[in-house]
Amino acid sequence: MKTKLGLLYGGKSAEHQVSLQTALAVIRALDLEKFDIHPIYINTEGNWIKGQQLSEPVENVKALEFSEGSQLSPLSLAPALFQAEKQETLDVIFPLLHGPNGEDGTVQGLLELLNLPYVGNGVLASAAGMDKVMMKNVFAQAGLAQVNYVAFIKSEWERAKAEAYSKVEAELGYPCFVKPANLGSSVGISKCTNRAELEAAFAEAFQFDRKVIIEEGVVAREIEIAVLGNDEPECSVAGEIVPKKDFYDYKAKYESGDTALIIPADITDDEYAQLKEMAIKAFKSLDCSGLVRADFFLTKDGKALINEVNTMPGFTPFSMFPLLWKHTGVEYPQLIERLVSLAKERHAEKQQIKFTF
Numbered sequence: 634m635k636t637k638l639g640l641l642y643g644g645k646s647a648e649h650q651v652s653l654q655t656a657l658a659v660i661r662a663l664d665l666e667k668f669d670i671h672p673i674y675i676n677t678e679g680n681w682i683k684g685q686q687l688s689e690p691v692e693n694v695k696a697l698e699f700s701e702g703s704q705l706s707p708l709s710l711a712p713a714l715f716q717a718e719k720q721e722t723l724d725v726i727f728p729l730l731h732g733p734n735g736e737d738g739t740v741q742g743l744l745e746l747l748n749l750p751y752v753g754n755g756v757l758a759s760a761a762g763m764d765k766v767m768m769k770n771v772f773a774q775a776g777l778a779q780v781n782y783v784a785f786i787k788s789e790w791e792r793a794k795a796e797a798y799s800k801v802e803a804e805l806g807y808p809c810f811v812k813p814a815n816l817g818s819s820v821g822i823s824k825c826t827n828r829a830e831l832e833a834a835f836a837e838a839f840q841f842d843r844k845v846i847i848e849e850g851v852v853a854r855e856i857e858i859a860v861l862g863n864d865e866p867e868c869s870v871a872g873e874i875v876p877k878k879d880f881y882d883y884k885a886k887y888e889s890g891d892t893a894l895i896i897p898a899d900i901t902d903d904e905y906a907q908l909k910e911m912a913i914k915a916f917k918s919l920d921c922s923g924l925v926r927a928d929f930f931l932t933k934d935g936k937a938l939i940n941e942v943n944t945m946p947g948f949t950p951f952s953m954f955p956l957l958w959k960h961t962g963v964e965y966p967q968l969i970e971r972l973v974s975l976a977k978e979r980h981a982e983k984q985q986i987k988f989t990f
Contacts (some may be wrong), residue, residue: 636973638663639671639723641740642697645679647841651947653694655729658949660697661690662688662966671723674699675730725976726751727969729948731956733815736945737763739770750980752972753923754944761919762944765814765846768919769941775918777911777939778929780848781805781818787839798831800845808850811835813842821901824850853930856898858912858955860925860972861944863979866916868909869957873898894953896960900931907937915942926954 642656643649656672663670665688672684674697682699691697716988726749728740738760744751754762761767766784773779783804790797799811811834813821821841823834838845855876859869875893900908912927919942930938946954950965958968 635667635669637669637671637724637850638973639673639726641673641675641726641735643675643677643728644730644732644735645675646730646734647816647869648731649677649732650694652729653697655948655952656697657691657694658965659727659729659969660687660967661948662950664966664970672697672699679734681780683865693944697727704866722749724750725973727973727976728753728823728945730948731764731945737815749778750976752976754919754921754925755979758919758921759944762921762925762942763815764844765812765941766844769846770919772915772939777915777918778937780851782846783943784844784846785835787843787845789847790835790839791913794820794832794835797835798828801831802828804920805847807831809957810848810850811838812846812848814844814846815842843909851930851932853932853938854898855940856908856929856931856937857953857957858908858927858929859954859961859974860912860916860921861923861958863922863970863975865980866913866921866925868912869963870897871900871908871959872896872953872957872960873900874953894956896956899982904931904935904937906974911939912935915939919944921933922979923972924954926957 640656640659642652644652647766650876656668661672672687674682674684676682676698684699698830705775726744728735728751730736734740736759738756741754741756741759745756748936761771769779769782783800785797807826809825809831811823811825811831821838823837824829825834835845855874857874858871860866861869873895875895879894891969908929911929913926913933916925921942924946926943928940928943930940932938946952948954955968958967963971
């Protein structure tokens with residue numbers, strides 16, 4: 634029997650286009666003999682539009698940007714959104730959303746309330762993984778080595794800008810990186826080497842979020858590992874990001890191609906063992922499930938520092954997460970099927986929990 638799979642993509646987020654590319658890639662890879670595909674598009678205004686079941690792969694992302702269809706109001710969302718045309722509940726939802734209002738636990742909470750299986754991380758892991766400050770606090774509690782950091786909320790910065798800059802300089806120094814706390818795909822990130830750049834970076838980052846994090850700059854290689862599983866996660870081979878620019882920003886990731894991906898990374902067995910252990914520890918410390926990409930800094934003396942985890946990493950066939958698994962022996966269509974299976978497994982486990990009233 635086919636799996637009725639709902640693909641949820643788009644979103645009111647700066648990463649809208651990234652999500653569309655991911656959805657297109659997943660649709661092209663799905664076996665229509667195994668899956669009935671039901672697209673659900675969230676446009677840039679935040680409107681949810683349910684398209685017709687797909688009978689064949691689509692040509693481009695424009696075909697996924699529905700302007701007409703079953704637009705769902707908040708009142709009709711719960712009963713109507715996740716039903717197929719035959720009024721049958723969908724078997725699994727695959728949220729292909731990046732950034733706020735998709736990757737941050739909000740959609741996951743809705744799916745939990747609807748008691749529907751969904752691919753990827755749950756509410757807690759998604760929310761903590763989205764908020765870089767909370768994530769780093771959890772990692773610190775778990776004893777994971779990481780760079781020094783400080784954080785500010787916008788109102789705090791507006792009341793005392795000079796004090797904020799002085800704190801960064803005193804505790805981190807230059808170079809440092811300023812980032813929106815709740816955004817991915819390197820949107821709004823700036824590298825700072827002096828006070829003027831720091832002031833501009835704060836203003837830039839606060840356009841995207843009410844909270845920013847500033848991290849100490851380190852001289853290190855950027856190594857990533859993909860993690861797959863639920864209670865017993867597995868790790869892929871390691872890969873290295875080698876940006877041709879000063880750092881791995883949004884344009885380098887998605888537009889200019891100014892980045893080299895080296896898979897597998899040229900690291901020692903001991904270094905890989907260290908990274909693998911830390912990736913699994915990070916996965917478990919956030920109570921992750923399904924998938925995670927763990928990003929590290931590896932210094933010249935072989936010390937690993939965890940940078941962050943991404944609970945919904947880029948998922949096109951050319952993104953790091955699928956490429957890492959491809960080099961580990963898991964092809965893109967197999968990876969999608971594995972994730973759907975893990976979603977069903979986790980949902981079935983939750984159904985065994987008994988409540989007494």
